[in-house]
Amino acid sequence: MDRLTIIKVGGKVVENPDSLNALLDQFTRISGNKILVHGGGRTATDIAAKLGIETEMVDGRRITGKEMLDVVTMVYGGLVNKKIVAGLQARGCNAIGLTGADLNLISARKRPVAEIDYGFVGDVIDVNSRELRMMINENVVPVVAPLTHDEKGQLLNTNADTIAAELATELSDYFSVYLFYCFEKTGVLLDPEDNSSVIHELDMQLFLQYQNEGVIHAGMIPKLDNGFRAKRNGVKEVLITNPENMADGRGTRLI
Ligand SMILES: Nc1ncnc2c1ncn2[C@@H]1O[C@H](COP(=O)(O)OP(=O)(O)O)[C@@H](O)[C@H]1O
Ligand SMILES: CC(=O)N[C@@H](CCC(=O)OP(=O)(O)O)C(=O)O
Numbered sequence: 611m612d613r614l615t616i617i618k619v620g621g622k623v624v625e626n627p628d629s630l631n632a633l634l635d636q637f638t639r640i641s642g643n644k645i646l647v648h649g650g651g652r653t654a655t656d657i658a659a660k661l662g663i664e665t666e667m668v669d670g671r672r673i674t675g676k677e678m679l680d681v682v683t684m685v686y687g688g689l690v691n692k693k694i695v696a697g698l699q700a701r702g703c704n705a706i707g708l709t710g711a712d713l714n715l716i717s718a719r720k721r722p723v724a725e726i727d728y729g730f731v732g733d734v735i736d737v738n739s740r741e742l743r744m745m746i747n748e749n750v751v752p753v754v755a756p757l758t759h760d761e762k763g764q765l766l767n768t769n770a771d772t773i774a775a776e777l778a779t780e781l782s783d784y785f786s787v788y789l790f791y792c793f794e795k796t797g798v799l800l801d802p803e804d805n806s807s808v809i810h811e812l813d814m815q816l817f818l819q820y821q822n823e824g825v826i827h828a829g830m831i832p833k834l835d836n837g838f839r840a841k842r843n844g845v846k847e848v849l850i851t852n853p854e855n856m857a858d859g860r861g862t863r864l865i
Contacts, residue, residue: 614643614746614785618774620793621652623853624690630697633792633853638701640857643746643785645777646698646705647754649770650690654682657689670832674729674767682767686755694753705751710758711765713741716773718758718766732758732766734773737780775836775845782844789840790861791833791850797862798834798850800825813865814838837864 617637623629637646651672655665658681666673674682691707698705710716710732718732742752754777756770771791778789798820800807809816817834820826826834837848841864851861 611786614787616645616778616789618647618791621649622794624650625652634697638703645752647774650686654685670829679730691755705753707753709755714738716758717761732768734776739780771833771836775840778840778845779843787845788847789845790856811863811865
């Protein structure tokens with residue numbers, strides 16, 4: 611099977627022009643089939659605040675009311691996605707920006723209300739990769755925003771780490787998929803303040819242990835849950851890394 615590299619880039623890298631440029635430089639250098647999935651949570655929070663809309667996160671997921679859904683649609687589907695596409699085109703990389711609604715790429719259902727009402731947050735039901743594969747085979751580079759739809763006209767907000775894991779899993783029927791979660795630190799760290807304390811290999815048992823000890827917390831927990839799920843479901847390699855180290859395969863490898 612041919613290799614496919616999927617890079618997911620997080621909000622802290624995206625919001626800073628220098629780190630975004632570094633990421634786009636590295637991404638352009640990756641040879642062969644590739645997809646970029648982006649977040650942008652921090653940009654959405656900033657723009658929502660400017661509009662007087664408060665952000666509330668629960669377990670790394672944004673409570674997405676009607677107004678917040680409009681903000682994330684504009685920020686992820688518009689501002690962030692198109693900035694990245696233009697940046698890649700400037701580097702000679704023939705990118706196309708997509709949400710999960712485009713080409714019916716990712717359908718989802720609104721998360722049922724339990725103890726918490728997440729609002730317009732979508733849990734992925736299906737990934738339709740047919741047209742995506744046609745594009746990849748034509749050397750077009752998809753840039754995917756963290757928005758899904760319910761096939762009845764409702765857009766939904768879905769975590770970008772989840773989008774990357776779902777795409778990687780679906781595409782592993784057709785490609786040998788390498789999934790890189792790229793964020794602002796060098797990998798999963800023993801000490802979150804020390805970039806030299808990278809855990810080079812992480813298995814499920816160690817993940818649970820570090821989670822219990824509080825070494826791994828916050829946004830890193832859902833990221834690793836997604837990464838391990840992708841690995842269990844056929845993705846060849848999952849690496850947690852940063853823009854500088856991703857090309858060399860340095861960071862935390864899930865085993
Ligand atoms: N052990 C750890 N190593 C590295 N980061 C960690 C760790 N535990 C918690 N984190 C936190 O997880 C965050 C990454 O998760 P998140 O903000 O969701 O990333 P992204 O921007 O890619 O969506 C880091 O910014 C860091 O604060
Ligand atoms: C449901 C949900 O939480 N969606 C995320 C989607 C963006 C995202 O995941 O961005 P990062 O990768 O930058 O964190 C959010 O709105 O924050």
